[in-house]
Amino acid sequence: MNVLIIEDEVKAAKELKKLLEQIRDDMQVTDILQSVEEAVEWFERHPHPGLIISDIQLADGLSFEFFSKVSVKAPVIFCTAFDEYAIRAFETNGIDYLLKPVEKDKLAQSLEKFDMMKRIFSGQQLQHLFTQIKPPFKTTLLAYFQDKIIPVRTAEVAFIYAANGLIGAYTASGRKYYVNGTLDELESSLDPHAFYRANRQFIISRDAVMNIEHSFARKLVVKVQPEAPESIVISKAKASDFLKWMEG
Structure with missing residues (x-):
């Protein structure tokens, strides 16, 4: 399965990739992106990955800006140094929320949660579930x-x-x-x-x-x-x- 990492700190991105490779040999990091703008452009040119692991605070804004502009079909594991964005994370395709520095066992638990959701729901059902939990825009x-x-x-x-x-x-x-x-x-x-x-x-x-x-x-x-x-x-x-x- 292809995994996309969105993280503007090079060291943190490399560590996250290393942890993922240690935990799962069936997942490959297809790319590492560093900004909202880069992510928007990437999704215009590439097929959607099976899973996204994303920081929240990026170089040019919050990753939520990207998810509000692109119809993302993949579930997301959010990583951040702050816990103030937890609610918004689960409103944005989020299946889990990890605090930095990301620990190996915590990431493993998040991936197990992802596997469990895949077993319960088909791909279309999973996307429908995300659509249902997203709140409507205010009028x-x-x-x-x-x-x-x-x-x-x-x-x-x-x-x-x-x-x-x-x-x-x-x-x-x-x-x-x-x-x-x-x-x-x-x-x-x-x-x-x-x-x-x-x-x-x-x-x-x-x-x-x-x-x-x-x-x-x-x-x-x-x-x-x-x-x-x-x-x-x-x-x-x-x-x-x-x-x-x-x-x-």
């Missing part, structure tokens, strides 16, 4: 305005902006509402075809984009309507992915 955000809780349709949201510990949802009409949660949580709950995580401060709607300007160091600056409180900058690492997203 409404609960916003707070003065002393009221107001439902705001996501279709009306132009962008979401994080600053000073607060999350503001700005509508196309120019209104600002404060919403609960983090940008990571909102990103995972919004339709990735309609919304894009621009950087650490902004999630933007495709419909709000007015124009895109080239900036220094091959970055992009996105102009939205209504005007954002500060410049929305797309990093060089995400620029190509963002333009592909804009094309639909």
Whole structure:
């Protein structure tokens, strides 16, 4: 069986490959990827592997960004140094969640769990199971305005902006509402075809984009309507992915 490793730390990736080879002689690492952008491009050119072992925090963002953009058919074992992403991992084809540094016996247990799921479910049934446990994308955000809780349709949201510990949802009409949660949580709950995580401060709607300007160091600056409180900058690492997203 082919196994894909997504890990931006070279040493960690090599150690993971070594552990896998020690545990299972029926699994071969077909490739090692280091970023969200690289993973998206890889899946456009290669058949899906039987299993994915992925870090969560990659060089250009969270691996959840990749899984929201590509329809992945393989189950995933997530590895990370932090336990704050556990719930999201199991909402994203995750069958197990390992804390770094990954221990040999823990990885072996995860692979046994994978084998058990394969015995119980066929390939199509397993994919259907993942589809069923994924939550639907939100169509409404609960916003707070003065002393009221107001439902705001996501279709009306132009962008979401994080600053000073607060999350503001700005509508196309120019209104600002404060919403609960983090940008990571909102990103995972919004339709990735309609919304894009621009950087650490902004999630933007495709419909709000007015124009895109080239900036220094091959970055992009996105102009939205209504005007954002500060410049929305797309990093060089995400620029190509963002333009592909804009094309639909």
